[in-house]
Amino acid sequence: MSEIPKALQDFKPTEASARTELQKRRDRWFRFLCLAVGCSSVAILFLLLVSIAYQGTSSLNSNFLSASHDPENPAQAGMYPSIVGSVILCVLCAITSLPIGVAAAIYLEEFQPRNRWLKRFHGLVQLNIANLAGVPSVVYGLLGLTLFVYMFQLFGKLEQNQVSGVDFWGVQRYYQFVAVDDLSVIMVPLGESREPTLKIQTPRPAFDTLLVPIDLHVWDPATPRPSDPEVLRRTVRKGDVGAAVEIYSWYYFRLPFGPSLLAAALTLSLVILPIVVIASQEALRAVPSSLREASAGMGATRWQTTQQVTLPAALPGVMTGAILAMGRAIGEAAPVFVVLGGNIAKRSGPEHLMDSCVTMPILIFAWADNPVEQYRQLAAAAIIVLVALLLVMNSFAIYLRGRT
Amino acid sequence: MNRRLPIPNALQSKRYRATGSARRSERVVVALLMTCALGTVALSVLIVLMLLWESWSFFSSEHVSMTQFLFGIRWTALEVREVDKVEFGIWPLLSGTLRVTGIAMLIAWPMGLITAIYLSEFASNRVRRILKPSLEILAGIPTVVFGYFAVLLISPGLQWFSPSFDTFNATSAGIAVGILCLPLVCSLAEDALSAVPTSLREAVYSLGGTRMNTALSVVVPSALSGVISAMLLAFSRALGETMVVALAAGTLATFTLDPRQQSQTMTGFIVEMLKSDLEYGTVQYYSLFGVALALFVITFGMTLLGQLIRRRYREVYQ
Numbered sequence: 001m002s003e004i005p006k007a008l009q010d011f012k013p014t015e016a017s018a019r020t021e022l023q024k025r026r027d028r029w030f031r032f033l034c035l036a037v038g039c040s041s042v043a044i045l046f047l048l049l050v051s052i053a054y055q056g057t058s059s060l061n062s063n064f065l066s067a068s069h070d071p072e073n074p075a076q077a078g079m080y081p082s083i084v085g086s087v088i089l090c091v092l093c094a095i096t097s098l099p100i101g102v103a104a105a106i107y108l109e110e111f112q113p114r115n116r117w118l119k120r121f122h123g124l125v126q127l128n129i130a131n132l133a134g135v136p137s138v139v140y141g142l143l144g145l146t147l148f149v150y151m152f153q154l155f156g157k158l159e160q161n162q163v164s165g166v167d168f169w170g171v172q173r174y175y176q177f178v179a180v181d182d183l184s185v186i187m188v189p190l191g192e193s194r195e196p197t198l199k200i201q202t203p204r205p206a207f208d209t210l211l212v213p214i215d216l217h218v219w220d221p222a223t224p225r226p227s228d229p230e231v232l233r234r235t236v237r238k239g240d241v242g243a244a245v246e247i248y249s250w251y252y253f254r255l256p257f258g259p260s261l262l263a264a265a266l267t268l269s270l271v272i273l274p275i276v277v278i279a280s281q282e283a284l285r286a287v288p289s290s291l292r293e294a295s296a297g298m299g300a301t302r303w304q305t306t307q308q309v310t311l312p313a314a315l316p317g318v319m320t321g322a323i324l325a326m327g328r329a330i331g332e333a334a335p336v337f338v339v340l341g342g343n344i345a346k347r348s349g350p351e352h353l354m355d356s357c358v359t360m361p362i363l364i365f366a367w368a369d370n371p372v373e374q375y376r377q378l379a380a381a382a383i384i385v386l387v388a389l390l391l392v393m394n395s396f397a398i399y400l401r402g403r404t
Numbered sequence: 405m406n407r408r409l410p411i412p413n414a415l416q417s418k419r420y421r422a423t424g425s426a427r428r429s430e431r432v433v434v435a436l437l438m439t440c441a442l443g444t445v446a447l448s449v450l451i452v453l454m455l456l457w458e459s460w461s462f463f464s465s466e467h468v469s470m471t472q473f474l475f476g477i478r479w480t481a482l483e484v485r486e487v488d489k490v491e492f493g494i495w496p497l498l499s500g501t502l503r504v505t506g507i508a509m510l511i512a513w514p515m516g517l518i519t520a521i522y523l524s525e526f527a528s529n530r531v532r533r534i535l536k537p538s539l540e541i542l543a544g545i546p547t548v549v550f551g552y553f554a555v556l557l558i559s560p561g562l563q564w565f566s567p568s569f570d571t572f573n574a575t576s577a578g579i580a581v582g583i584l585c586l587p588l589v590c591s592l593a594e595d596a597l598s599a600v601p602t603s604l605r606e607a608v609y610s611l612g613g614t615r616m617n618t619a620l621s622v623v624v625p626s627a628l629s630g631v632i633s634a635m636l637l638a639f640s641r642a643l644g645e646t647m648v649v650a651l652a653a654g655t656l657a658t659f660t661l662d663p664r665q666q667s668q669t670m671t672g673f674i675v676e677m678l679k680s681d682l683e684y685g686t687v688q689y690y691s692l693f694g695v696a697l698a699l700f701v702i703t704f705g706m707t708l709l710g711q712l713i714r715r716r717y718r719e720v721y722q
Contacts, residue, residue, distance in 0.1 A: 020612075027614035034522035037515050038531070041590075042538045044583055051557050052549070103440035111434055125441050127711060128448050134637060134707030135700065136644020138671050139451060142696050146454045150684070270447060277444065301426050303433045324544070331546025334646035334671070342679055361548045361647070368552045368651055380556070383549050394544050398537075 049387075056380030064381055068347040069363065074374035079382050082363040084349025086330050086386075089265050089359055093329045097269035098322055101276030104129075108277070109284040110306045133274040141338025144267025149339055151256035170252030170352065174207070175200075175242035180219060181232040185209050188216070190244060198242050206234070211247075252352040261350040261357040264339045271335050272325040279321020283314040316400050323397040327390050333361035342366055360386045455700055458693035465687045468492050473694065479657040479668075481688045482676060492691055494698055496657035500574065500667035501699075504649055505642040507578025507663060508585055512638050515582075516589025517624075517631065523590070524597040525619045543587035551651030554580035559652065566664075572654030574667040580648045585638040592637060596630020597623055629717035636710035640703040646671040670699045 067078025155165045174187035175198040187207045206216035217235040257263035287310050295305040336359050344366045350357040367379035467487050476493015484490045559576040562569045600623050608618040654666025655676055677692045
């Protein structure tokens with residue numbers, strides 16, 4: 001007969017059941033602890049949203065959404081320029097970062113090499129993207145400052161408020177005159193001249209403020225004044241001095257970019273590039289390989305497979321990742337702050353690519369940093385708008401994800 | 405009867421393309437895609453080059469010595485205007501960063517890990533449907549909002565608790581950063597925990613283990629590499645966090661262990677320097693690139709370590 005195992009020999013039922021009870025009790029406590037900690041994160045979210053809503057709802061009205069920052073009167077201040085700025089910035093950022101990010105993800109997922117050296121390269125790119133995602137966004141901001149704003153000072157030093165650099169296209173210079181009727185403004189093109197002012201003596205080609213060509217009439221004060229109001233509108237007094245003004249088209253381009261919308265958008269697109277790549281990779285990985293094999297079996301090349309089978313199948317996932325990345329871009333403050341500076345005094349949205357720009361997080365930061373209590377309440381109201389926008393974007397992303 | 409089958413549509417239209425042209429365009433496309441992938445590598449190279457190039461202007465200045473930078477305990481780049489009297493010692497900023505990050509990790513690590521354990525081991529579907537979206541919303545909230553929250557609620561709360569806290573202090577910033585990192589730790593750790601196969605859990609149950617035994621003695625140790633890498637990634641995220649500390653941690657660079665005092669961090673200093681009216685080109689201005697280089701080296705090291713741990717020590721189960 002075999003021996004009874006030692007554990008069974010000195011088996012004491014009461015002790016064993018007491019031990020089991022203890023274990024069970026511990027388990028219950030642990031479970032309770034886990035639940036409490038899990039719930040506390042929900043509670044924190046709730047507390048955060050409620051406290052900000054409590055602070056902000058009183059200043060949230062239609063004037064707040066349509067006015068711009070007012071340094072003297074917080075009651076009249078609003079956030080319209082920052083909403084426009086954030087949206088335009090986000091669109092530009094999407095245009096620049098999505099194609100590159102998705103292409104890099106396709107290369108990493110769909111074109112995995114068999115060659116040993118290319119495999120190494122692959123691993124390096126993969127590790128590199130993971131590391132890029134961990135680089136603090138303020139460092140990206142400094143990269144944008146050096147690379148886009150100052151361009152390593154290749155175009156000469158950029159002083160504050162003073163632009164030196166090379167204009168490429170999209171800028172027209174005019175001398176501005178007030179017509180004899182004191183109401184209309186007449187623009188005379190600069191031509192080859194570099195003078196800051198022009199003293200008008202003879203008729204020149206001219207335009208009105210809408211840049212429609214007009215027939216300029218120069219009136220010598222020694223002769224009788226024309227009486228027809230239609231003529232007066234395009235008449236300037238002989239010897240008047242007009243100052244040079246610059247009119248920018250939306251595609252105005254210069255190097256270096258300076259603290260501009262384009263520099264901020266490019267910097268932000270660098271910040272979200274790794275996020276786009278990682279999200280797109282995950283979406284592509286989720287496509288079952290049987291689809292790819294079926295396509296390959298029909299004789300398609302790898303790119304044909306990607307273009308016609310894998311990418312359409314992964315599109316909802318890629319879109320989800322893209323929207324989440326855009327949400328990140330809209331909320332990102334540090335790199336934009338480094339590139340554009342903390343100036344929030346702009347009264348309109350950006351008007352051309354080289355225009356300065358206010359974004360919502362920058363505005364919130366400036367208001368929250370303001371010692372005046374009323375501006376802090378405005379910051380809370382701006383946070384409500386920003387978080388609402390983000391919630392809409394994210395729920396759209398979750399809806400897209402649910403459809404796959 | 406011998407009926408002829410109709411020719412399929414696809415063959416009737418005869419719109420096939422030569423395989424040769426497809427292969428040629430394939431090569432062009434692969435080259436393009438590879439350029440994009442190379443672009444991401446170029447981005448890293450650019451970051452490193454930019455930091456080295458700009459901080460060279462700082463370190464090569466006669467007013468700066470490397471020993472003083474690495475071991476000095478006074479940082480007066482913003483307070484003192486005369487360039488030969490300014491002291492550049494990184495330790496006040498570094499200690500400020502470490503204080504804030506330490507407090508943040510005291511919150512984010514345990515809470516994130518326990519929430520992850522709860523989600524992967526205990527949570528019913530109903531609880532999960534509340535908890536997961538809340539964490540996702542929390543992860544999507546912009547950092548500047550957490551900074552505002554710290555100033556609005558956490559700091560007055562701490563002062564009510566003990567009046568010895570400054571208005572701007574390391575603790576309130578640290579708590580806000582901790583809340584910010586919580587979803588990151590939680591989602592990465594949960595991924596790692598749920599990758600542990602059910603068979604291991606079932607083995608523990610069959611030996612009479614409770615859920616707590618399973619979670620603490622089997623699931624967490626098996627997923628340890630993933631959990632640690634999640635913690636390191638959160639650590640490096642907290643080191644680089646900017647807007648929260650710029651709003652809530654104060655503007656005084658202090659070399660102390662007291663979490664109730666103001667503590668300017670490295671990122672906070674970068675923001676303050678850009679806000680100040682110091683000209684581009686002065687030694688004080690370039691000092692921000694020296695600080696950024698130090699920050700980059702530390703965070704890059706942390707992220708790399710996290711990635712390597714996750715890859716090398718990952719236990720793969722079939």
